[in-house]
Amino acid sequence: MTEKQLHAVIIGASGYTGAELVRILYGHPNVVIKALVANSNAGQPIKSIYPHFSDIDLPDLIKLEEVDFAGVDVAFCCLPHATSQEVIANLPSQVKVIDLSADFRLRNPDDYKEWYGKDHAALEQQHEAVYGLSEIYRDQIKEKRIVACPGCYPTSMLLPLIPLLRNKIISSDNIIVDSKSGITGAGRSPKTANLFTEMNDNVKAYGIGGHRHIAEVEQELSLVAGQKVTATFTPQVVPMNRGILSNIYIQMAEGKTIDDIKNTLRDFYQDEEFVVVHTDGYAPTTKDVCGSNRAMMGIFADRVADRAIIVSVIDNLVKGASGQAVQNMNISFDLPENTGLAKISMFP
C-alpha cells in the first residue's frame, strides 16, 4: 500500500484537532501534508504555536487563499461551525472533504437553524455529505464527497446505541446519557473558565438539558428507531486533557435481557478493530483509549429491573475527532482502515 500517496491539506491547523491531525498524518505512510492553513497565524512555522513540532519537516502555516489545490486529494476542515460550510462550499469539487465541524452533520436544515442559530449556507453541499460514523456508514463514507465527522460525545453514545435500537433490544424512551470529557474538547481559545487554576481539581456540568450534540444523536437514533427519539444528555468537564466517558442508562425492550445487550454488541463489533466490547464486568476507563482510535464499552445490569448501564469511552481528539477523520480518509481511498492509526493507548 505504501506506493499510494495522498496529498492532504489541513484547514484550521492551529486548533487542537488540527494539531492532532498533523501528528497522525505525519506518521501516515500514504499521506503527504501539502498545506497547513491557519489564517491568523499565516506566515509562521507551525512550531511557533506548537513547539512540539520543532525540527519536524512540515510546511509553514498559510492563508486559505494561498493553497494550491491542484493535485490535492483530500482536505480536512477543522474550523468552527458556520465558517466551515462557507469554506467547504468553495473547495474544488475533486477534493474529498473530511469535515470535523458540525456543519454537515444534521440532515434537516431546520434542525441546523434551531441548534446553531442561523440558516445553513451550503445546502447543495449538504446533499453530498454523509454522517461519518465510520463503523455505521462505511459504504456511504466511501461514496460521498463530504464526510461530516460526528461530534466527540455523539461518537461515544451512538456506537453502543445504534445496534441496540436497530435490533429493538432497548426502548427508545428513557435514554439518559451522562458524559465526562477532557478539557481539550473546549478548544484552545483563551477563556477564564478553562484556565488551569479554574479546572484543576474541579468537575463542572454545562449545557444541561440542551447541549448541541444531542441534536445529531437524536437524529441518528430516530433514524434507526423509525420514530422521533428524545434523549437526556448532560456533558461535564473533568480535570484531564483527553478522553470521554459516557454512562448510558437504558431501558430494555420487553422480553429482552442484559445478555441480549451483550450479545448484540459483541456480535455487531466482533470484526471491528477499533471497537472493544467488554462483557465480563470490566468498566473501561478513559486512559484505556488515550491516544488510541479505539472505542471501548462495558455492559452492566442495573439493580432497577429491566434497566442497564453502558460505560462507553473514547479519546475525544482521536476516535472523537482527528482519528476517526483519518479512518474515514482511509475508507474513502481504499486504504486498510487502520493505516496510521494507533490501537494501543499511551498508558500511563
Next chain:
Amino acid sequence: MTEKQLHAVIIGASGYTGAELVRILYGHPNVVIKALVANSNAGQPIKSIYPHFSDIDLPDLIKLEEVDFAGVDVAFCCLPHATSQEVIANLPSQVKVIDLSADFRLRNPDDYKEWYGKDHAALEQQHEAVYGLSEIYRDQIKEKRIVACPGCYPTSMLLPLIPLLRNKIISSDNIIVDSKSGITGAGRSPKTANLFTEMNDNVKAYGIGGHRHIAEVEQELSLVAGQKVTATFTPQVVPMNRGILSNIYIQMAEGKTIDDIKNTLRDFYQDEEFVVVHTDGYAPTTKDVCGSNRAMMGIFADRVADRAIIVSVIDNLVKGASGQAVQNMNISFDLPENTGLAKISMFP
C-alpha cells in the same frame, strides 16, 4: 459560647477523615482534642504520618486501650465498617458517639447483612442511633447517643431528594444518580488502582449497578416516599482530591413543574446556612465547596418532558464526612451549628 469546652477523642486518626477532623477540631473554639487513636501507628506523633501537623500542639497517637475516657464528652469514630460497631459497643455510655462508618446507618439489620456481608454485631447500640443527615434529623441527632453520619455520596443525593419526595413533587420511580468523586473517597491505603499514575488524566466508573451507598439512600427515600424506592446509582472517580458532583435525574410527579422543584428546595433550605440552592441556571462545581461544609445544588429542566436534572455538590471530606460530623457535634451540644466550620471554599 467560648466558655464551653468539650473533650474529644478521635478514633481512627490516621485516615483522611480522621486527619480532616483533627484540622477542623483544632480550630474549633469549644473543643480540646484529648486523644488521637491510631492502633497501627501508636506511639508516634501524628506529624510522622501527616507532616502538615508539624509544630502543632497535638497529642501523640495511641492505642484505643490507652485512652482515658473520664471526662470525655464526644468520640468521633473513623474506622472501617464492622470494626466500628465493635469499638462503639464498648465505649462508655456517657460518651456521645459520632460515627463516620456505615455501621449504624441502616435501620434494618437484614439490610446491613445483605450489603455488608455479615451480621450486625451491635444491635443494642443500633437502637440508640440516628441517621446523621444534619438538616433532616436535627432533633434526633441531639437526643440520640450515636450519630451515624451519612456516606458522602448519599449526602449529596438526599439533601435534594428528601424534600422533593416528601412533598410529592417528584415520582419515586426512575431516579438515576450519576456521581463523580475525588479520590480521597478511596482512603489512604496503598492500592495500585489509586496511584497517581493510574488516576491522573483518567475517569473510572465502579460499583456499577450496586454500590453499597445506595442502600442507605433507598432506606431514606423509602421512608419519605412511604413505599419501597429502588434507584440507579453509578459512582465514578475523577482526578481530583476532594469533591462530589452528583447529577440527579428525576421524573416530576403528575402536574408538577420545574418551578415546583425550585420553590420546594428554595423554601426548604432558605434558613439553612450550609445549603445553597441555585435556581437561576447556575450549575455549581465541586470547587465551589472545596474545604467548605456547604452543599450546593442547581436545578434544571430536561429537554425530555416532565423530567429534571439536579446538580448537587459537596466536599466529600467536609459536608460528606468530617464537617457534617462536627456539625452534628455542635447540634448535640447546643453550640451554634456553624462553630468551627468554614462556609467559604478554598478557591482556587
Next chain:
Amino acid sequence: MTEKQLHAVIIGASGYTGAELVRILYGHPNVVIKALVANSNAGQPIKSIYPHFSDIDLPDLIKLEEVDFAGVDVAFCCLPHATSQEVIANLPSQVKVIDLSADFRLRNPDDYKEWYGKDHAALEQQHEAVYGLSEIYRDQIKEKRIVACPGCYPTSMLLPLIPLLRNKIISSDNIIVDSKSGITGAGRSPKTANLFTEMNDNVKAYGIGGHRHIAEVEQELSLVAGQKVTATFTPQVVPMNRGILSNIYIQMAEGKTIDDIKNTLRDFYQDEEFVVVHTDGYAPTTKDVCGSNRAMMGIFADRVADRAIIVSVIDNLVKGASGQAVQNMNISFDLPENTGLAKISMFP
C-alpha cells in the same frame, strides 16, 4: 481582642489574591469588609465572578471612586504594578496601606525603572513604605504607612537566606535558587499558555536568568550582606494550583558546617509560629502548607563539599501574598499576629 473592629477595603478584588483576601478577612474576627473594588466588574455581586461566595454576606463590587474612605482603617491593594502606585498615591493619608504589588518593594527608584520599565510615579509614598517580610521587618511594618508585601518567590527565598547571610554562615556568592510554583501565580487573565490543557501534565521554566522577583531578593540580600549580591534564579510552573517550592543551593562560609545552618535557622525562628524549620532530614512539600500561612524549610548537606541545600515551601496565595498581607495588618494594629490565619494546611 474581638472588640476591636477594623474597616477594610480591598482594591482589586477580582483577581486571585483579592479573592483570597476576601476569604481570609471574612473569617477574621476583627475585620469588617467595607468595600470591594473591581473596576471592570463594578456593579455586580462578587458571586457573579466567584460563585463560591454565593450566599455570603459581602458588599457588591464597586469602582474605586465610589469608595467612601471615611472610617476606613486599612486598604489592601491587589493591583498590577504601575497601576498600584497611582492608586496608592491618592489614598487618604490616614489609611494604612497593605500593597501586594511590586510598586513599593524596591528602595531605589533606579532599580524600579530597570526592572519595571518606567519611572516610579510615587516617590513620596516610597519613603513611607517598608518591605513587608513580616518576620524580618516587624517593627517597621507597624510604624510605616505603606507595607509593600514581598513577592511570592522572594518570601520563600528570603526567610531562609536572611538569617544565614546576616550571621555570615554562608557565602553571598554562588546562591542559586530553583523554584516551582502553582499556576495561581500567573493570575486570572485568560491566556493560552495558562489553559488547563496546556499546563496539565507539564512543567515549564520561564523568566530564566532574569525574572523580576530577583530584584527584590538581591536588594534584601545585599542589605544584610553589606555588599552587592547577585543570585541565580529560575522560576517554573508545575501543574498545581497553590504552592511554591524553592530549592536553595548555597555555599557555606569558611569554617561553617551544616549544623551551623541548622542551628542558625532553628534559633532564629524558634518563636515564630508561621515558620517551621525541619532539621531532621524531612523535606517539606507544598501540600504541607496549602491554605496555611506557614513557611516550612528543610536543610540538607550536599555531597559536594561545603555546600548545602535548603528546601523552602509556602502557599503562594497565603504566606506568599494575602496571608502575609493580613499578618502585616495584624502587626500594624496590635492584634495577635495569628488572628484569622490558618496554621494547618488543607491536606489532602
Next chain:
Amino acid sequence: MTEKQLHAVIIGASGYTGAELVRILYGHPNVVIKALVANSNAGQPIKSIYPHFSDIDLPDLIKLEEVDFAGVDVAFCCLPHATSQEVIANLPSQVKVIDLSADFRLRNPDDYKEWYGKDHAALEQQHEAVYGLSEIYRDQIKEKRIVACPGCYPTSMLLPLIPLLRNKIISSDNIIVDSKSGITGAGRSPKTANLFTEMNDNVKAYGIGGHRHIAEVEQELSLVAGQKVTATFTPQVVPMNRGILSNIYIQMAEGKTIDDIKNTLRDFYQDEEFVVVHTDGYAPTTKDVCGSNRAMMGIFADRVADRAIIVSVIDNLVKGASGQAVQNMNISFDLPENTGLAKISMFP
C-alpha cells in the same frame, strides 16, 4: 527493512517500562514479541493487569523459566537492580541484552557496592556491557552484548553536559542539576506516598544530596573531563505522569561564552534526529516530548557572570527508558535508528 524480523522477549513486563516496551515494540515493523515475562502474574493475559491491551494480539505473561530462548534475538530486561544481574548472567550468550536497570551502568564494581549496597554479582557480564546513551556510545552499543540503558535523570543531564565538558566549554566544578520528574518514575508498586491524593497538587523533593543516579552521571562526566567530577543533584516529583525537566546550572570555562555553549551543542547534535537544541530563547517543556523519543534542550545566559542554564527535557518512559532501549536495539541490529519510535509528542 521490513523483511528483517527480530524475536524479542520482555522480562519484567508488568512494570511501567515493560508496558511501554510492549506498546513500542508492538508497533515496530521488525519485531515479533515472542514472550512476556512477569513472574508474579504468570499465567494471566497482560490485559488482566493492563486493560488497554485488551483485544491486542500479545502472548500471555509467563515465568522466566518457561521462555524458550531458541531463536530469540534480543531480551529487554525491566527488572529491579540486583535481580537484573542475576537474570542476565543466566541468559543464553547469543541473545543481545538491553537492560533497563542500574546493574550494568557503573563500570567500577566498588561504585556499585557503594551506591547499591551489595557486591556486584555478574562481574563477567559487566565486561560485556556498555553504557547505552545512544548518541554518545553508538559504536559500542552495536558491538557489546549487553547495553545498560542510562537512568532517566542521567539521560536528561548527560546529553547536554558531555559535549560541553569534552570540548572544555564549561568547568567541571559547580555543576548543579535540579530535576523534576513525572511520577511514573516511581514505578507501579502501591505506596502511600505515590497515591493520587498525596501527589496531586503537590511537589516533593527527595534523595537530596545523594540520589543514586548521580553515580552514573559523575562516572560519565569524570570520563570526559579526565578528572573526578562531583556534582549536585536534586530530584523532585511533580504531579504529572511522564516527563523530566532538568535545569542544569553551569560555569563557563575561562574565556568561553554563551555562544560557545550554543554552538557546541548545536553542532554536536545537528545530525541527530532525537535531539533538538533550542538556541533562540525557547525553554522546552516536558509536554514537548511526551510520548516522543526526543530530548530537547534550551540554552540561557545567567545574570550571574560566566554562568549559564540549560533546560533539558525528555519523556522519562521513552527517551529515559523504553524508547532509548528500542533505539539501542535498532542500532544493534543495523535498523534505521528511528524505526518504531515517535518523534512528535502527544500534545496536548
